[in-house]
Amino acid sequence: MKNYIKPDEWSIIEEGFDPQHHQISESIFSLGNGRMGQRANFEEAYSGQSLQGNYVAGVYYPDKTRVGWWKNGYPEYFAKVLNAANWTIIDINLDGEQLDLANCVVSNFRRELNMKQGYLKRNFSAKTANGKAVEVEAIRFCSMVDDEAAAIKYTITPVNFSGNITLTPAIDGDVVNKDSNYDEKFWDEVSKANQPDGGYVLMRTKKTGFEVATGMKFSLLQNGQLIQPQVEAIAREKYVASAITVQAQQGRSISIIKYVANLSSQNHKPENLVANLNDTLNRIVAKGFDTMLAEQAAAWAKKWERNDIIIEGDVSAQQAIRFNIFQLNQTYTGEDDRLNIGPKGFTGEKYGGSTYWDTEAYCVPFYLATADQKVTRNLLLYRYKQLGKAIENGALLGFKDGAALYPMVTMDGTECHNEWEITFEEIHRNGAIAYAIFNYVRYTADEAYLVDYGLEVLIAIARFWSQRVSWSQAKEQYVMLGVTGPNEYENNINNNWYTSTLATWCMGYAMEVIEKVKVADKAKYDALAARINFDEATETSRYQHIIEKMYYGYDEKLQVFLQQDGYLDKEQILVKDLPKADRPLNQKWSWDRILRSCYIKQADVLQGIYFFEDRYDLETIRRNFDFYEPRTVHESSLSPCVHAILAAKLGDEARAYEFYLRTARLDLDDYNNDTEDGCHITSMAGTWMSVVEGFGGMRVRDGKLSFQPFIPAKWSSFSFHIGFCGALLNVKVSKDGVQIKNTSDKSTTVVVYGREQTITANAEIKVNIH
């Protein structure tokens, strides 16, 4: 755990340069606009430890997989988000000496991620080995207004000398992925050109053939005045640059504004890429840096209007929650249904930048509440469009008749992961995808989605579950053998309660939606049934039989749901009684020892209780929470939020807050010592959930929002924004009471502490805190 980020309500701030923190900061200070993003690498050369990263959403490479022992059914490729052309480069040469902070005495170093306005700013003073002192300020951002554009303003002032300063802005396509399995380079050059005021490279990915054109234009200012210095064009394979030499005078600043555009063949015909790139560059150059920056601030202000959570009385918590919200918005804007939310977003290449069940289980609630419903709809459509591949994936594993198994990890719908216990057995992901449809519809009431897309996915998933269970002659019940639950510290177990519960829920929900769709649009239903050979009577009667005859483990004595068969045969030593030196288990214990222990990585039975809370009375929830939480090591970033929400539900406010703390500053404080690989983007949504569903006690029930708020003791107030079925609410919880403003023109009815109240358009209500 680190503690070097300065507290600030609206900015992430690092002061003083510590190379030990640099890679962590490269992750934390990352920028993105949903279309492209990048780690906070320095503009000028840096020979110290650094993880270079520039990413273009949806552009991936199927890297040939590496595996110890091949199992039949493994995929051959792992789709990776690629490190793409680096456009941040502005090399600096001071009278023949390269500026490189690794070789300088650095002072006044300050990095700021301004979340309010959406830019990264860096200041420092440096003295080179030759004794040249400079001051630098660099500001950059990825435009939220024009998501193919970015800009950098880099200002350098010679402090103790006059002489030649050469600034070399470059576009470098000759990049590698650190996680390349066979040290392969993934990009080929298609073309490149130098221009008097810029240049571009057009790269093409191997195998997938994505083309990305990355270009720059620059202008130079000395002491604020435009100048036309001497420019020397440089080109080598996959690389263009312009060496700009300026007669620098002591104390007079030199600024370069580097306008950047990044266009991909996903959005442009390959033959138009270069022309469109130039159009974009010309457009932003015409706009100018200051206007772009002002537009950026305005765009973020608009985002914050619907997204912000204000916490009063705790700057550190305030900073953390905004950081989580900021990063989520940088990662995914919901404009494009081909994109999704990689666990590291644009902050690193780990986990391939691909889609996991995190999206449906954790991110959907956030986007549902804080963004237009089309955002979540696009996340759902992403899966809808991959249904064919999910059916193929099921077929690979022996399922038939249109049964779909969505992949554990994917970019384009093809499974990428290859650990049998995950790829083949962590099948609960399929349920989360159905649950997200349910969640979307209960939140938005957009039942048309079910007719046009949802039902088809739900039937394919129900078909999978109905084939995946098997009949146990011994139990005279259906069983679910050989699965891995969300608790990945158990593998290949039988009758995981969560998976079985989700499976029968999926079948039941599919049947419910069939009825709905038949009523809503019988013709469309009939057409769908015909197209997918859905024999309703036969298939649903099998679903029904499974729902009635499914086996779920339950311990009569403890009165808890059994995570899996045999769980109580394990030695039941609680986490609190584990030696500290043994933690985290996944670094200290061999895998078999973890597997045969009772320790739980993340919510499993409790994840099911969270999903289906309404089915269980408070005492049932409490017994299961009290049994499972003390056995949970929370070694997944996705674990604490569900526990925070349930602890809050159970009235255990102190523990709810404790769990919240574990998730909120996970990356800012490098809690797990892994932030240098990138930030935990998807679990950031869990932080938001902890506040809104935990402290705010927000639920959707019977088509209405309900709240059961409390306020953590340390805070004087917190407030959040919620969009729900067209209404926009601002909920503020303080010691004085709960205030809910309806800032929209639509009247809505909410339930606060169990009492229903209507808030008319632009009105507000106030309720005492309980």
Added chain:
Amino acid sequence: MKNYIKPDEWSIIEEGFDPQHHQISESIFSLGNGRMGQRANFEEAYSGQSLQGNYVAGVYYPDKTRVGWWKNGYPEYFAKVLNAANWTIIDINLDGEQLDLANCVVSNFRRELNMKQGYLKRNFSAKTANGKAVEVEAIRFCSMVDDEAAAIKYTITPVNFSGNITLTPAIDGDVVNKDSNYDEKFWDEVSKANQPDGGYVLMRTKKTGFEVATGMKFSLLQNGQLIQPQVEAIAREKYVASAITVQAQQGRSISIIKYVANLSSQNHKPENLVANLNDTLNRIVAKGFDTMLAEQAAAWAKKWERNDIIIEGDVSAQQAIRFNIFQLNQTYTGEDDRLNIGPKGFTGEKYGGSTYWDTEAYCVPFYLATADQKVTRNLLLYRYKQLGKAIENGALLGFKDGAALYPMVTMDGTECHNEWEITFEEIHRNGAIAYAIFNYVRYTADEAYLVDYGLEVLIAIARFWSQRVSWSQAKEQYVMLGVTGPNEYENNINNNWYTSTLATWCMGYAMEVIEKVKVADKAKYDALAARINFDEATETSRYQHIIEKMYYGYDEKLQVFLQQDGYLDKEQILVKDLPKADRPLNQKWSWDRILRSCYIKQADVLQGIYFFEDRYDLETIRRNFDFYEPRTVHESSLSPCVHAILAAKLGDEARAYEFYLRTARLDLDDYNNDTEDGCHITSMAGTWMSVVEGFGGMRVRDGKLSFQPFIPAKWSSFSFHIGFCGALLNVKVSKDGVQIKNTSDKSTTVVVYGREQTITANAEIKVNIH
């Protein structure tokens, strides 16, 4: 399945050249002498598909392992037997044209592995693209008399031309392992030299630093007369050769005799390697090819005296059983306790050439009966000497106080394998190592071994098991969680009956041996206990408690032992009802589907019943056999033999024979389509067991050999040799009766069909067949 090997009682014969069969034949016709060995690669160049392989026992390389997802506790290296310098090369050039069977019209091709005399002979006629016709005969062998020596006699006769023939014998150290994980080469050159009549290369392995000197000397004959042709020395990195050009005359044969020696730093000081190599070469050159070959035949005759199994009335079965015995003797001679029996022996590089539990469970019974007891003793000492590493390995997985977990795969005692479900969980291997000690002692009565070595290993293993079980509060019994049994088609299961049975047996046997050793040599016992901190009272009382309170699954209704918890929850469709297209499962089904099915890869419960047969009455054995065998797919080469033995025990002679057939010609007929990777050496011992323990019904009971023979219907008789406690028996079973000759000077008592009979020295008994 192929069927191209000609039936012959004493030889393996291939007639006609089919490049499709070449790699299979390279495996089948392999040569070895326990110290070195090689695949049957051609001497002359061959541009067709071939797997080059020359191996030196015990010389390995720790190849950096390749794994998809790292688990804590995985080993970083996999020790591989290396492809070593190729000494078989004799390139042939006919007036400027290379002889290469891939580019010739080949006729009269014949390959013979003469098992009686221990050599490989190849004849062919070839016509080159230029129309040159030659006849070739090549004979080679690895000497059983001098295990660092080998020789080749290669005779070529120009049929339709006179002209220059250049023969280029070479030693090529520039070889690769096909299974190299990172396409690395494993050998560096230390030195090399050309000599007028030969040359050598001295190579050193990377990392492990083994040095191997491989040298040759040659002599040339024309029409049987020694000649001194023109020789041109050739050398390049890691390679020496001599191009010998002979004025060939139509119809007159040219022979080259290539004497080879292969010395390793395991047996010689590195600084002496080259001098000793030359000594060896000079010695064998002085001896001459014909004498060497005669000695080879004599050495094999001696082997066969104790090893041969004669089957009358079935040439194919006769050939097969001799092939199995021949390969086992080529692979391991028992001279060196640093060596072991890799699953592929010297016939291929697959599985790393390392030690598996196959040795203890399958090979030990063979060597016990057919070789001097020191052979098995050396196999036991191999593990004894690795005890320290087994204790370290246990410690890596969290075990303590001297608990040993022997590795799943090893060369020098370090674990090599890395699939968590195998490496960490297939722990029954530890029991097989204890069982081999038990087997050795009951067979040889060498109780001194227990005092000096055996007990120390047994305590370390008992300690492991006593820590590996855990107490189930729910069952109020000890359980064994998270294991993989011999049936690797189940992973991470609880309470595998075989593993649990073996575990408590180990603890019980350790306690029994403690008592024995205390009586035999109290001082040594006390010294051992002090050295390994063995607190007898405390530790054995824990063993005793576990033995008394161990949980074993049992189904009351079926009255069978339960392979594992939950086995009866699986869908019970028998193997016979599986679609043919689904077999073999490991190629047709995804891993999860295999895991949740009831199908068994190889004997598991039945392996336990085989080990501990005396504990169970015939009806118990029958019920378990009748339950498990129909669920067994026998997709391991180790499976059929145990089933053959049990079927024979149950009086099901037809099925016993059927299982025997599956194992006997596995490689000769390329049953599993994988012989090209190498032969299944360790399972060859299972074939022997099928005959001796199956058809012969041989057991050791109360210190005596007992027999319960029957004769397969197709055979007119079969006979085998058994050494037991100093006596040597020849058992012949025919329709007429069972004849047992004692060919030794030691009287012995045997039990035949339950009746005890003493056979005095050099006498015989005869009993009617039952």
